[in-house]
Amino acid sequence: MNPSSHIKHEAAKCVACGLCLPHCPTYGLLHDEAESPRGRLSLMQALAKDDLPLSDKLESHLARCLDCRACERVCPSGVTYGLAFDAARELIESSRPTQPAGRLVMFMHWLVEKPHRVVKLETLLRIYQRTGLQRLFRGSRLFQLLGLAQLEANISVLTSPSSLMEIHPATGKPKGRVAIFTGCLTSITDPQTTVSAIRLLNRLGYEVHAPPEQRCCGALHRHHGLAAKATELMHGNLRAFSGTEEPILCAASGCTATLKEYAKYQTGDESAGRFSTIVTDLNQFLAGIDWPSEIKFNPLNKRIVVHDPCNLTNVLRQEKKPYELLARIPGAEILPLPDNARCCGAAGTYHLTQASIARQLRAPKIEHLKRLAPDILVTSNPGCATYLAAGLREAGLDIEVMHPVVLLEKQMQIPPPGRG
């Protein structure tokens, strides 16, 4: 189906009931019908039917959409808003000769397309941070011109990098084999999540396979209408995992949501359907298996607040799983972050392109965290983690941010020598 047909097909399902409006974060902030799911669907439909020309105004209404898909979850007519939105962005991008996206966003797209670019940047960043160059460069005009001040303010690097092998053998009683999707930018912002996931799976008896040829999931490109590039990345992943029969686990809920939807992009590749079926959210997998009785956790007398990422809730519908997993840690007080159903504003590169709205969405979450004063904030999406961590740093709050599997792995008791 071409983008116009896709939009018309989805928009035709909308009965304009308005039930989605109270769930839309941008409608809640801006109180404007054009900033609501119903309004945006009408605009997309008019564009697809050539009833409205593409204008800056129309484009800005669509650009303010977070693609959080809270509207999709509550829609009684089953409008697949996210796919209609991607089709609209594709229609817009294909109708003009140049890319209007900012330098920083284009750089992010370019960066994640090839794994070796991320590795090189990781090395450069380490040199930059450890040699004092960071302090010198921050005061320069080039730093401001490249927009790096905004990037530094919005993204917090959570842990230090580490390298991966292709096969990680089970250390516990052998149970099976899984594959892991490691993501692209996560290797810079939060490599510890992948390391902890592999260690935990190994202790549970799983051999973990990490194909080195895997690519970025393509989410950033897909949501900016760069469908051809997103499809190229998708084919790269289908090739990298072509012989895989076992579950393909992914810790980052944003990437998992995109991988799960490969089958819906209708590019004529049959292997996409099989791939999407075996891709599984890591929390979901861990919560669904039988745990060996010898796996024990050290008590943790701390308060843990859980943030539910939009893609885990609205696309994967697995938001309960992190709570089930964390309940294994004795003594830990587990609380949901209030108003979890509302997006935190990170939303891919949204916090860079729509910084003001993103900050307005993050602010109440930081206030809740100030009041609840947890020791740890857990979230399953690296984009949300880095954006919330940056907000906490700005507010002067000393709250650790991590993925649930990092906390689980930290608390897991080390077996006595000679026992798996």
Ligand code: SF4
């Ligand atoms: S809930 Fe669904 S049918 Fe109702 S207005 Fe929103 S998109 Fe349309």
Ligand code: SF4
């Ligand atoms: S995806 Fe999110 S921001 Fe966009 S229209 Fe739906 S609820 Fe609103």
